[in-house]
Amino acid sequence: MxxxxxxxxxxxxxxxxxxxxxxxxxxxxxxxxxxxxxxxxxxxxxxxFKDEIDDTVFAYRNIVEPQGQTLAPSVLSENARAAVPGSKIVRYRVPADPSHSVRVTVGTSTENVLVFVNPYSGAVLGTVAAENEFNKVVRNIHSLKYFGFVxxxxxxxxxxxxxxxxxxxxxxxxxxxxxxxxxxxxxxxxxxxxxxxxxxxxxxxxxxxxxxxxxxxxxWSGYWGEQVNAALSSAGMGYPTKLWDDVPLSTVPTKDVVDHAGWTVENAPVPASNTASKGENVSLDQIVTATNEAGMFPGYEVSLPRGKGGVYTAAIFPDDIARQQTIHYNQYTGKPLIDIKFSDYGIGGKAIEFGVGVHMGQYFGLxxxxxxxxxxxxxxxxxxxxxxxxxxxxxxxxxxxxxxxxxxxxxxxxxxxxxxxxxxxxxxxxxxxxxxxxxxxxxxxxxxxxxxxx
Incomplete structure (x- = not known):
């Protein structure tokens, strides 16, 4: 017992x-x-609620009254550049709808500055250092980016x-x-x-x-995320690497060119413009027109070329992940070198983009x-x-x-x-x-x- x-x-x-x-x-x-x-x-x-914060707390620089025809991107971006002496144009964001302003990123020797411009009158509505923009500050605190590598x-x-x-x-x-x-x-x-x-x-x-x-x-984590991204891409489950087979490549990743790249394509190399066709640069106006004709969702941002081999990059990563798209253009000919859409991603990239979209409150609205x-x-x-x-x-x-x-x-x-x-x-x-x-x-x-x- x-x-x-x-x-x-x-x-x-x-x-x-x-x-x-x-x-x-x-x-x-x-x-x-x-x-x-x-x-x-x-x-x-x-x-x-980053968009809601922008449209309420910062409505003075983000919301405009529609007034008919908009001015050309080149005019609006030049107004933005003039508002920050000694700067050059880095990016141009197309309004998401007629009631939103244009956002132009200009760079100085020390920092990038966001300039908000009324697309109808060309008036500058406000400026803020890119690193001081409210949602960017929140994001950097979220990731502890401000506090260093460790x-x-x-x-x-x-x-x-x-x-x-x-x-x-x-x-x-x-x-x-x-x-x-x-x-x-x-x-x-x-x-x-x-x-x-x-x-x-x-x-x-x-x-x-x-x-x-x-x-x-x-x-989005530094080590694990990069390893998984590389593994999926090499296995053909991330971004379609075959699109890069027939174009000259740079060593610059997409995340260094666009303001906020999607996870799947953030480490994809940016193609290079063929300098053999070097001549007069294609204008920003032409690139915006070409991107509109390509059917990119409104609200996209165009990054201007950096250096002789640089490219124009038009990209958008909206709430509707199915509308993600990135197009790289030769800066001399305006020819699209790579046009990658969400539908081109591998199954691994699509699954992670879905998870990230829900995580950020983007996938099924309010x-x-x-x-x-x-x-x-x-x-x-x-x-x-x-x-x-x-x-x-x-x-x-x-x-x-x-x-x-x-x-x-x-x-x-x-x-x-x-x-x-x-x-x-x-x-x-x-x-x-x-x-x-x-x-x-x-x-x-x-x-x-x-x-x-x-």
Missing amino acids: AVLAEAGKKPNNISISLYRAVWRWHFLAGLFVIPFMINLAVTGGLYL PNRIIEAVGGMALILVVTGFYLWWPRSQTGGVVSVRGTPSKRVFWRDLHAVTGASAGALIFFLAISGMP ANQILMLLTCLAIALMSVTAIVMWWKRRPSGRLGVPPMPSQTSVFVMLTVVILGFGVAFPLTGFAILAMLVIDQLVTRIPSPLKRVFS
């Missing part, structure tokens, strides 16, 4: 150890990502950690005969259980969408924006509830890391599984290993930190 009793306890002990192991990893991952997740949620929520790469690790948090969070939430904290919230705000349940119920409700946001944001906004709010709420829950639980003067399970083999096996995320996302893997090393050093080596971390 004693043997049977011990046998009966063993699964329960394993279950308890597994729960503690999952809880410990959930806590450690949360400790690492919470500040970043709050930033991602706030800036991501703002960026979902923080920018940390965001990639955070994305992988968010996946771990969702998976471990679902395990911790899973009903185990408790009467609350599954779909209802117990207690009052003065009680820790209230914050625990609010955290768990919110996570269970929004977990799948948070997982989607994390995984669909990874293609409903998409609201759904992603609610997910951002859920992330912010979960981060705040996690902090409050931890504060109420932690022992005085200590961090309150959940205890190591009694069966350390369970923790080891779970760690191996979690390292699988590190194989898929290398920078996340480095973060996991770093956390594991710090955790083990603190718990195994006697020091004041051991008490703090307990």
Whole structure:
């Protein structure tokens, strides 16, 4: 009977150890990502409504009254250039509709400046340094681009950690005969259980969408995104490399020419103009006319040639991803060298563009924006509830890391599984290993930190 009793306890002990192991990893991952997740949620929520912000807060420079015929692009761009002494024209954005202004990017020796011009009167409506434009600032804070190379790469690790948090969070939430904290919230705000349940119920409700946001944001990450992009392109599942077979190429990637390239084509090399046909440059007016005749969706932007071998590049990456298009023109003849549309992308490129489009609230209108906004709010709420829950639980003067399970083999096996995320996302893997090393050093080596971390 004693043997049977011990046998009966063993699964329960394993279950308890597994729960503690999952809880410990959930806590450690949360400790690492919470500040970043709050930033991602706030800036991501703002960026979902970038067009609405432009058309309301910055309506004075973006919205115009339609007045019949518009002036030629060359006239409008020259007015913009004159508004910034010593500048040269870099890009010209065609209005998305008759009620929007033209945006011309001009460059000086120190910076690019966005100049907004009324397409009917030619009047300059406003100027702003390209790096200070509101939505650009939000985007750069979102990616931590302002803070240098290392923080920018940390965001990639955070994305992988968010996946771990969702998976471990679902395990911790899973009903185990408790009467609350599954779909209802117990207690009052003065009680820790209230914050625990609010955290768990919110996570269970929004977990799948948070997982989607994390995984669909990874293609824009510095290391992982570039590797996947290169792998898909070489396998014929990204941009159609065969279009580049019969044209002279430069070493400049598309993302260095256009203001904001689509993910699939951002690393595609820009073709070069054949200088053997060098002569009088084709005008911006001719390129805009040719692009309109090619059927490109309004709102596209034309980048002017850089140097003797440069090309005109007309590109648009609108909310409707099926209308993505990039055309490169020979600057001397106006001949289209490459014309690539969304329909030309491989299956991998199309799938990722779809994920990115939904992630940015672009794919199915206002409903998409609201759904992603609610997910951002859920992330912010979960981060705040996690902090409050931890504060109420932690022992005085200590961090309150959940205890190591009694069966350390369970923790080891779970760690191996979690390292699988590190194989898929290398920078996340480095973060996991770093956390594991710090955790083990603190718990195994006697020091004041051991008490703090307990």
